[in-house]
Amino acid sequence: MTDDAYVSSLNSPSELTPVEEHRAKVAALLRRTPVETRPLADCLGLALAEDLVAPIPLPSFDNSAMDGYAVRSADLAAASAEEPVKLPVVEDVPAGRVDVPPLRPGTAHRIMTGAQLTPGADAVLPVERTDGGTDEVALFASVQPGQHVRRAGEDLTAGTTVLTAGTRLGAAQLGVAAAVGAAELPVHRPVRVLVLSTGSELVEPGEPLERGQIYESNGLMLDAAVREAGGDPTLLRFVPDDVDAFHAALAEHIGSADLLLTSGGVSAGAYEVVKDALRGNGVEFSKVAMQPGMPQGCGRYRDAFAVVTLPGNPVSSMVSFEVFVRPAMLAAAGHRETGRKVRQAALAESLSAPAGKRQFRRGVFDPATGEVSLQGAPGSHLLGSLARANCLLSIPEDVTELAAKSTVDVMLLD
Template sequence: MTDDACVSSNNPAHELTSVADHRAKVASLLTRTPVETRPLQNCLGLALAEDLVAPISLPPFSNSAMDGYAVRSVDLTEATQDEPVKLPVSEDIPAGRVDVPPLQPGTAHRIMTGAQLPPGADAVIPVERTDAGTETVALFGSVQPGAHVRRAGEDVAAGTTVLTAGTRLGAAQLGVAAAVGIAELPVHRPVRVLVLSTGSELVAPGEELQLGQIYESNGLMLAAAVQEAGGEPTMLRFVPDDVDAFHEVLQTHLDSADLLITSGGVSAGAYEVVKDALAGNGVEFTKVAMQPGMPQGCGRYRDAFAVVTLPGNPVSSMVSFEVFVRPAMLAAAGHATTTRHRRQAVLAESLVAPSRRQQFRRGVFDPVSGEVSLQGAPGSHLLGSLARANCLLAIPEDVTEMPAGSTVDVVLLD
């Protein structure tokens, strides 16, 4: 039976596991990864393990927001375009100068962007409003106190929490950590994931296909999905449909993995090597009330690592990863946010869904119009339509028809 097959009349709805229950079971298998301290350049995409309290303020000192002249605003109250005020330029202050002398009344300091504002100055007049003099400068207009000045601590005050535990560390977050002088951060170690594809019919891309063979794509796709979710994947390629070979491969990784993801070999037919090898070794198999992706399994392999078995059809495999594996991985890796962004959208065309199963259809969401259009048929082998989609439409299991114009939940994939 393929994972697209409809629930038969002798398989009543109460035998199906709900999506929510299976998601919770998968999540319970993964424990929080340990905390380790890493240099900032090795923290991208990881979750911060502890609140980051700023040891200094940002900016750490008041500085100029413009190239221009540091002045006392009271000295320019009479300045106009036609009658400029002329002041002697007593100092040059480039960015990085640490010995900045005070500004005396009736004088100006030439100052560069980012340079420390001298004591006594309360404003900066941009060079464009002057004659750019170096010994004496003509200032064409007045300025308000604080003009073009970045005040110390106006961005971040020393002693305040700048990043909270669970924050995903992207470019901006790493930038602010560096800006307050932090060289390394405590983060949760990435989830270490084995990605295993089975099937004697699988051939590596680039090799010549024989009749009856297919190119292996699920392993690469799932490994990429693991990496996008912040995990560290290890691909175990082309394990044949042989139970002994399957166990032999797993034995070499008992101490090095947190999670094993398999694709294929979990349906009701013959030669289902994943089910044959894992049943009785801590993994239970079930049918989940969803389309695509009804046949699922999860557990712990010989008390070593968590196992999630996904269907072999590529769309079923990828949708199942999104629904069950990705949120569990993010939670285990310490992320505060573990779900994709959801939006409500207007359905551009009608659709039909199976009864008693939650359907996930591929779609293209237009954020300008708020409409979502279906991308391809619901078949679980139609990988091209998934590659063109930017969202999944989440159709509740009690809904069998939705006319055009209906409001539908969409899960944004990018």
């Protein structure tokens, strides 16, 4: 078979790898990262490795929900704006005071929000319903038992599972962990990703650009995508199109990386350094039934780390990361939720798609109307339209035409 015939056969639907099959191969390559115990401040964005059980109730004591006066509700039964009840104020109870004496009948304690409820008191009257007195207070309303009181265990009881394993630790999750007394948490270490962008035509942004050269963007883009997915990237830029230089660049990171992520050098043409260097070293290359992003590769480099090779066109590279790499990274890092949110939307305009390939089109989804409009043409080099998009439309392999108002699945990117 000639080279042209070989390339043609790989582009026919019958010779293409289904998207789900390649996604499963990539997911199987990444091993679960080890568990580390980290201070709360270092856990943001990571996945909890074990259930967190509350050792104390939350709140841990009855406390005031308002600035006001701790009282016995029976003492205020007849209070009104016209005929206030007047009581002596015998104690101040600020938040944090631990030696609070009991409330005697016929008296009041001035109390602040969050302060423990005075023993003997059963309600709090807000300061706005009083004259604010410090020695004697006029109380202009009655209260019901328990009014403006936060009860111990109202939020969580001791022994409650606060957070389950696999939970992504955001601000609220770290807040509740701190509230029940956790100073540190067991989490899965982030996936360590070596991001490598090849090409002798690449120039660092900001430097003079000669005809035939392009500014390097894929490396920075994928580095940022890895960080957004909670990974720990190391960016290797400007590795020349040379097999020996490629292997030398990788040798320094054997034992420290979980995943090698490359962009470019995997097509069917000449000077494809990634394919030349990795073929025969545990990595297999194929054509996946998708647009953009057909040329793909994955495997394990000399059994040292997982490898996923992405196509070099920037949109192909980024779409491939979203479809294959991001969910695999999140799963390896212990996250329970690994996929982007998917919504159904109505097409604002008609579109056409290639037969036998899953097409991913850039779009803008409007949650107010439930409509999605296409953002730019399908071309894999049109990075500007990806930057303006907030979703990817997923067009099934067996669909070649969709009319306006048709329903499509959209993968939300933010």
